[in-house]
Amino acid sequence: MNATHPSRRSPSLPGAAVRRQREARGTRRAPLEPASARRFAVALACLGVSYALAWIELPLGQLASTPTDGASAASSALAAALIARLLVGLLYAFVALRHAWARWLTVALGFASIVFTGPLLPAEWHVFALGACVTGLGLAGKAIAAILLTLPLRTRHDERP
Template sequence: MNTTNTYSNEALQQTQSVRAPWRERALSTALVCLGLAYALSWAEMGLALMTGPGEPVAALIASRALIGGLYVCVAFRLQWARWITVVLGFASVVLVGPMLGAEWRAFPVAALVTGVVLVFKLAASIFLLSPDASHATR
């Protein structure tokens, strides 16, 4: 079976040049969302420490450092980091989202920060899942 190219090279180049900004925009928007979620996670940690030492501080700092390293790998456009970030983003929304009501009754400000972090993680996961974001990876 033979296939023919029904588009001229000029039309293909024009189509690719139109899609290129969207690819970069999807990735850059995802990185902005990840950065905001990361910055707010430090504020969330501070709010958690205000309520009392529930977890060791070293573990809280280490987990945020590891997530920060993962987000740097996403910024370097590594495919494995992108997929891990997508899975972790959806998992955090599914697992933490239902607990926001109980957190709201205990500490409304922390629940608000946690909810905003979840929104940014969900948005970043959706943008990283888009096929256009995957073309910009290595």
């Protein structure tokens, strides 16, 4: 029983459980310094733009595919693309909640997508210019977001007694 044990009582409120204070502290995030908050907001906006462009790439990819492709191969590729975009959206939601693991995973995936997809843009340009523009803009958004997310997020500390 939490309330009866003297070591588990809050020093400021006699009889109050420490567990409640820990839960309240865990759910709040410390506010960011103004410069860090601006950088984080810009990074989130870039991630949002690249995420929206990733969804625009889906129908463009269907337009660019040849009709000789098998129907089952096209449907499984579409299902994989949908699931991948949903998982990336979930990852970006954790970034917005300021989880460090999600932030660094997003940075790693952003740089990996730039390294592996960037060299393919000239070939895509010759085949489907609109698709290359959408892909290039998405890569630019990921690059900007990855660079901004590598910078430290400094929290503001209140100096109240």
